[in-house]
Amino acid sequence: MMSEKNRLHWITAVIELLKTLKEAIIPLVVVVVANGIGRERTGNFWMDNLTLLIFGAFVIFTSVAGFIKWKRFVYWFEDGEFRIEYGLFVKKKRYIPFERIQSVDYTEGILHRPFGLVKVKIETAGNSSTLEGADADLTAVTREEAERVSEVISEAKRRCRAGVQEPPEIDGKAGGILSAGEPEEETKTLFRMGxxxxxxxxxxxxxxxxxxxxxxxxxxxxxxxxxxxxxxxxxxxxxxxxxxxxxxxxxxxxxxxxxxxxxxxxxxxYGFTVSFDGDDLFISRGLLEKKRVTVPLKRIQAVRVSENPFQKLLGYVSVKVHSAGGSVQEGGSAIGLFPLVSKREVNRLLAELFPEIETSAELNRIPERSRPFYYRLDFFWVIPLVAAAGYFLFPYGLLSLLIVPVIILLGLWQHRSAGWAITGRQLTVRWREFTLHTVYVFRKRVQSMQERQTIFQRRRNVATVTASFKSGIMPSKAPIRHIDVADADGLMDWYDPRYRADKHAAVEGTPAPQGE
The missing domain is CATH 1.10.287 (Helix Hairpins)
Structure with a gap:
């Protein structure tokens, strides 16, 4: 059943105006200041006030554009879809099936809060490859309206998971749900940053x-x-x-x-809170501008725990999750789940949120013969720079020699910190840049796994394996550097049993047996 068509709040026109002015503030200020200050007056009104006239025309044009967006933008529910319509000269329509919606995010800006409004952003799994950001942006609606939109979409997704083909029945006037399905799970607060x-x-x-x-x-x-x-x-x-x-x-x-x-x-x-309801994660934060981000648990590809030396000194770590969602505008970077959490509490929180993850697996260490690989390449890059500094800036340039032991010590530190483990279907990888990273990823979430061996590694009988998994629109990688060749082959065999057969066939010159 079709619900009543709804409009955005009138503050949308003001928000669009300020948004456009914000994006163009630097060029506008440069034009006005560069051409309007210190110039001699010619007596011609138009020439003397050209920059101000341009600025005023820009503001008027932007105001009219914002008014048109508010006046022509409508949205409604119909036939199991969230539908929007906008545009004046070119009318555009967008129909989004309920089952394709991945997240409904809220934002309360400075202009939203005095009026009790929020911005609603609706995203699907398919919008990660577009340049338009979210599939639908409701720039300003009331909190009650935002909750109604979220309720209708959540109910439709629950019915889809339960195998019910018919969309939820919607009140044509109010747009609410007439017949509810299974009761909604209670949202539980998992973490609150002090x-x-x-x-x-x-x-x-x-x-x-x-x-x-x-x-x-x-x-x-x-x-x-x-x-x-x-x-x-x-x-x-x-x-x-x-x-x-x-x-x-x-x-x-x-x-x-x-x-x-x-x-x-x-x-x-401020007010950073993580809660979940069994299907989705809800991350809320912000004082002047409040934001709530929804992360579907089924879209999470990997969990990364990071610890820099300052955090280690104070007993804290940070945790991020890599999700398959996200848009081009957002860059697809990892989502901060626990920006700063006590090291004593992190395993308990992860176990409650991801009970299938094994965080206490004993890691396999990197062979001792691999130690030089962790600083050799950086050492070769630094030597020419140190030599140039010592020659042209003598004698103070000789102080650059202090960089050499620092690089060697950093490499030894990285070698000592690295490790990996396989526990059933889970791969755990630990490596250090300056910050220590530990990634937990399941085999079905690994997009690809590559084994690489250079001439120098072949002499030491070691190889590097890199596991790639999706993180937004870009792949993220977990490197397992300079491990024993047998272990590298074992990792490849764990990921795809056909790898060993293909490798043997390539060596013997016979066709590889067909896998599944």
Whole structure:
């Protein structure tokens, strides 16, 4: 049955206007400032106010576009589908079957919260290859309406899993469900990040680099109008005050960047909560802008536990899940499940959420003869740089020799930390970059597994195996570097028993037997 056609809230027009202005703020500011400040007045009204007129025309055009989107955008439920219709001169329609919808995500922005509104984003498994992001965006609807949309979609998915072909009966006026199927499972809160963990995460998040790079990019837009000579003269005069003043200024600048980084991360992860209902994960976070992301459990491909030295010192780890969902705009990166969680609690939380995962498997270590491979390549790359620095910057350039033992020690550390294990259908891989990563992935989730052996590895009778699994729109890899050839063949045989037959056939020159 067809439900009544619904419209978005009128604040949609304002949000679209501000969104377009935000995306075009830098070029607009550059045009207005570069052409409107310091220019001599010609007496011609149009020429003297050209940039302001352009800016005003842009705002008016954007406002009209936002109004049209609000006025022409409608959505409704009909014949087991979520349908939307929009556009003025070119009318577009999109029909999304309930069973194809993977997630319904909520976002509460600064403009949403005073009016009790949310933004609803509906995604399917097929939108990961498109450039349009979500399949459907309801820019601004009431919380009650968002819950109604989620309820209708959830009920339809439950009926589909139960084998019921007919879509749920919908009230034509209110759009609600008339006949409910199985009772909905209660949502259980699994994890809630405390203020201490949020502060620690903000402290070591590394966003200070993003802040300084953003400031540099912003200032680069005004390179033609900034008085660099005057700034340089002032900087030289300031340096003359002494090294102490320069160091104090640098430290003050870094402190300000750190404070901004902490505030940014704290606001973004405030109220971080993970809950689930047996079929989906719900991740909520944010203070000024609240977000709720839905992750279907059946779409999760692998679980990654990471631990950097700072987290290890404090007894924390971070956990991400790799999902097969996601859009091109989002980049398909892993989803932060537990951004910072106590190491004592992580196994219990994972066991409750993924009871089939074995987190206590004993890992096979990397052979001792593989140790040089972990630092040899980096060592060869660094030697020319060290030689050049020592020659052209002598004698201070000789300090670059200190990099060599650091690289060797890092390689030894990586060799000692690496390991792997097979427990039934599960593959566990551990490796270290600077951060220690442990990935748990099941055989049916592995997209491909590759064995590679170089000339140098052949001399030591070792090989490298790489397991690839889907993570958003891009594959993610778990490397098992420089292990014994017999172990590498065993891994390949575990993934596909036909591998050994194909390999033997290639060596003997006979056709490989046909597998399943």
């Amino acid at each position: 203020r201490k963990e949020i502060f620690l995460l903000a402290t070591f998040s590394g966003r200070i680099g993003l802040i300084f790079s953003g400031i540099a990019i912003f200032l680069s837009q005004f390179s033609d109008i900034l008085p660099y000579e005057a700034i340089y003269d002032e900087l030289v005069a300031f340096i003359r005050f002494g090294v102490f003043m320069v160091v104090a200024a640098v430290l003050a600048l870094m402190l300000a960047g750190w404070v901004l980084s902490v505030a940014w991360t704290y606001l973004g992860f």
